[in-house]
Amino acid sequence: xxxxxxxxxxxxxxxxxxxxxxxxxxxxxxxxxxxxxxxxxxxxxxxxxxxxxxxxxxxxxxxxxxxxxxxxxxxxxxxxxxxxxxxxxxxxxxxxxxxxxxxxxxxxxxxxxxxxxxxxxxxxxxxxxxxxxxxxxxxxxxxxxxxxxxxxxxxxxxxxxxxxxxxxxxxxxxxxxxxxxxxxxxxxxxxxxxxxxxxxxxxxxxxxxxxxxxxxxxxxxxxxxxxxxxxxxxxxxxxxxxxxxxxxxxxxxxxxxxxxxxxxxxxxxxxxxxxxxxxxxxxxxxxxxxxxxxxxxxxxxxxxxxxxxxxxxxxxxxxxxxxxxxxxxxxxxxxxxxxxxxxxxxxxxxxxxxxxxxxxxxxxxxxxxxxxxxxxxxxxxxxxxxxxxxxxxxxxxxxxxxxxxxxxxxxxxxxxxxx
Amino acid sequence: xxxxxxxxxxxxxxxxxxxxxxxxxxxxxxxxxxxxxxxxxxxxxxxxxxxxxxxxxxxxxxxxxxxxxxxxxxxxxxxxxxxxxxxxxxxxxxxxxxxxxxxxxxxxxxxxxxxxxxxxxxxxxxxxxxxxxxxxxxxxxxxxxxxxxxxxxxxxxxxxxxxxxxxxxxxxxxxxxxxxxxxxxxxxxxxxxxxxxxxxxxxxxxxxxxxxxxxxxxxxxxxxxxxxxxxxxxxxxxxxxxxxxxxxxxxxxxxxxxxxxxxxxxxxxxxxxx
Numbered sequence: 001x002x003x004x005x006x007x008x009x010x011x012x013x014x015x016x017x018x019x020x021x022x023x024x025x026x027x028x029x030x031x032x033x034x035x036x037x038x039x040x041x042x043x044x045x046x047x048x049x050x051x052x053x054x055x056x057x058x059x060x061x062x063x064x065x066x067x068x069x070x071x072x073x074x075x076x077x078x079x080x081x082x083x084x085x086x087x088x089x090x091x092x093x094x095x096x097x098x099x100x101x102x103x104x105x106x107x108x109x110x111x112x113x114x115x116x117x118x119x120x121x122x123x124x125x126x127x128x129x130x131x132x133x134x135x136x137x138x139x140x141x142x143x144x145x146x147x148x149x150x151x152x153x154x155x156x157x158x159x160x161x162x163x164x165x166x167x168x169x170x171x172x173x174x175x176x177x178x179x180x181x182x183x184x185x186x187x188x189x190x191x192x193x194x195x196x197x198x199x200x201x202x203x204x205x206x207x208x209x210x211x212x213x214x215x216x217x218x219x220x221x222x223x224x225x226x227x228x229x230x231x232x233x234x235x236x237x238x239x240x241x242x243x244x245x246x247x248x249x250x251x252x253x254x255x256x257x258x259x260x261x262x263x264x265x266x267x268x269x270x271x272x273x274x275x276x277x278x279x280x281x282x283x284x285x286x287x288x289x290x291x292x293x294x295x296x297x298x299x300x301x302x303x304x305x306x307x308x309x310x311x312x313x314x315x316x317x318x319x320x321x322x323x324x325x326x327x328x329x330x331x332x333x334x335x336x337x338x339x340x341x342x343x344x345x346x347x348x349x350x351x352x353x354x355x356x357x358x359x360x361x362x363x364x365x366x367x368x369x370x371x372x373x374x375x376x377x378x379x380x381x382x383x384x385x386x387x388x389x390x391x392x393x394x395x396x397x398x399x400x401x402x403x404x405x406x407x408x409x410x411x412x413x414x415x416x417x418x419x
Numbered sequence: 420x421x422x423x424x425x426x427x428x429x430x431x432x433x434x435x436x437x438x439x440x441x442x443x444x445x446x447x448x449x450x451x452x453x454x455x456x457x458x459x460x461x462x463x464x465x466x467x468x469x470x471x472x473x474x475x476x477x478x479x480x481x482x483x484x485x486x487x488x489x490x491x492x493x494x495x496x497x498x499x500x501x502x503x504x505x506x507x508x509x510x511x512x513x514x515x516x517x518x519x520x521x522x523x524x525x526x527x528x529x530x531x532x533x534x535x536x537x538x539x540x541x542x543x544x545x546x547x548x549x550x551x552x553x554x555x556x557x558x559x560x561x562x563x564x565x566x567x568x569x570x571x572x573x574x575x576x577x578x579x580x581x582x583x584x585x586x587x588x589x590x591x592x593x594x595x596x597x598x599x600x601x602x603x604x605x606x607x608x609x610x611x612x613x614x615x616x617x618x619x620x621x622x623x624x625x626x627x628x629x630x631x632x633x634x635x636x637x638x639x640x641x642x643x644x645x646x647x648x649x650x651x652x653x654x655x656x657x658x659x660x661x662x663x664x665x666x667x668x669x670x671x672x673x674x675x676x677x678x679x680x681x682x683x684x685x686x687x688x689x690x691x692x693x
Contacts, residue, residue, distance in 0.1 A: 007423070015691065089690065090427065091427075092532075092533050093425070093427060093533040094529075094530065094531065094532070094533050094690045095687075095688075095690040095691050096427065096429055096430070096687045096688070097427065097428070097429050098429055099429060100428075100429075101426065101427070101428050102425075102426070102427040102428075103423035103425070103426050103427075104423055104424060104425040104426075104427070105422070105423045105424055105425075106424060108425070110532070110533065112531045112532070113531045116527055116528055116531040116532055117527075117528050117532060119453055119457060121456075121457045121460040121461070122453065122456065122457065122460075126453075126456070129449065130449055130453055133445055133446045133449040134446060134449070134528065134532055134534065135532065136443075136534070138445060139445050162460070
């Protein structure tokens with residue numbers, strides 16, 4: 001079980017980015033002029049001819065060391081350009097590393113894009129065979145699974161139509177269906193779930209779950225945190241070509257989501273009434289993945305230009321559809337002295353919030369419920385979090401409450417952490 | 420500790436190259452099948468084009484060289500004289516064109532899926548070979564029509580077919596790999612094919628070349644291929660010029676060997692450059 005199937009040592013990948021020409025590939029003339037430049041005596045005299053800046057190195061991956069065990073489901077997350085796809089490309093041998101070494105045990109199949117290798121002129125039936133072969137399936141294997149593939153794709157009526165006449169949804173469904181029936185020991189998947197309608201996406205996820213359960217090793221790159229959390233046990237967070245964190249998937253997703261929550265993350269989501277008496281200078285949640293019936297904890301830094309005697313926080317919790325599910329304000333008013341940066345911890349005690357994805361909006365103002373409240377600053381749509389429940393072995397939720405869907409947030413506790 | 424099947428390191432060939440190629444043999448067939456099918460999709464007369472194209476070219480060449488230029492044919496029906504040279508030339512021209520463009524045309528696949536890259540130009544050759552087989556049957560029909568029966572040398576024909584394939588495969592490997600980096604190749608290829616037709620003995624017999632230039636002329640590997648082909652089909656026309664032929668064969672081998680090595684050397688960076 002715990003046999004290492006992928007061993008990565010000091011892996012780096014460098015790309016040379018050309019800035020001078022718009023063309024991504026060389027022409028013969030470029031090479032000839034390059035030779036000319038090399039022969040140019042001015043360069044030998046050590047004078048800068050100014051063409052050095054035309055090329056820049058870019059390390060898509062830098063000194064990656066990883067060991068992946070058999071049967072592990074690994075979610076790989078990170079921003080665009082963090083090196084996730086490059087890693088999969090090296091593992092699937094599409095591109096070679098600049099330095100380092102990778103050792104792999106077992107048959108690898110990679111699914112970096114759905115529908116690569118489909119030919120628009122060929123019929124659905126023909127494309128199933130062609131695509132299967134390109135992905136590394138044997139003809140016999142495809143024949144055996146043909147009905148299953150067709151069934152999964154749901155395009156049986158159009159099997160003998162050229163795929164160029166397919167709707168884009170049908171196209172993608174057929175393509176995924178072929179890919180989903182690969183049976184390698186190691187499966188590399190890159191962001192392929194962002195296809196088809198919601199129903200089909202669910203079907204794809206289910207299929208991938210099946211694949212994962214068969215004891216295969218899966219490396220899954222995605223920006224869909226729900227899909228990753230559902231599918232993977234462990235995660236790796238990439239940041240600027242390096243492994244920033246690896247560990248249990250919840251921790252990794254937590255860390256990644258929090259990266260976006262820091263203060264300057266996004267000014268667009270700020271709400272700032274001109275007065276600027278008080279400004280929220282930073283806000284961050286303690287955790288993004290919160291266990292059901294555990295407190296929600298937020299850290300807020302504030303700075304005020306005048307002393308505010310009765311400062312108050314308002315917290316609004318919305319679900320993914322932007323509907324408010326809960327709202328609270330601080331009963332305890334507190335004082336914010338002038339020109340002093342304060343770090344405050346807001347704890348919302350457990351209040352039966354059902355498992356799911358939520359957004360937390362927070363505002364700071366002055367006053368109270370009786371006299372009316374003036375809002376000075378707020379953060380909106382940045383603090384995204386999930387509640388997850390405990391699931392029993394047979395897949396049912398443990399410890400649910402009948403008050404779900406009818407939320408009353410009882411209180412908020414504010415404590416001063418300013419040193 | 421377990422043994423690993425695949426070891427990926429920079430600038431190193433991953434072992435089992437041939438074994439892997441064998442595992443992917445079906446893909447080779449699938450690509451060829453795809454290209455052959457796609458060629459005639461949504462055409463009114465379909466595969467008939469495979470017959471029509473060489474037939475029309477043959478008629479044009481016969482008219483121009485046989486009737487207008489009145490080149491000697493030593494008793495062999497002129498269409499057969501032309502056709503026996505055009506067959507290897509067509510095989511070469513179409514394999515060369517297809518394989519040179521093959522890698523770039525499949526760029527999307529190259530950058531998203533792994534398989535031994537050499538399958539792509541190789542299957543392009545196979546597609547051209549199918550066209551060749553169709554054209555070859557036209558030659559056989561024509562020979563029956565003119566009542567022209569070849570002698571025992573005809574049995575050596577497969578050797579020359581192999582030589583033709585080798586030559587075009589070698590050049591195809593070179594150009595397909597070069598094309599990834601230098602898109603100039605796209606413009607060079609049609610020109611080379613057009614130009615090559617005139618400097619290869621297709622419309623004429625290489626006997627018309629003065630003796631002192633023959634060896635130099637044979638530097639063009641297609642001279643050996645075409646001469647050999649014509650010699651095997653209609654032997655009475657010309658004796659095989661052995662020194663020139665040997666030179667052509669040698670050059671063919673050289674091109675194939677270096678083409679293969681160059682392809683192997685550059686294929687690792689295809690995905691980054693393409």
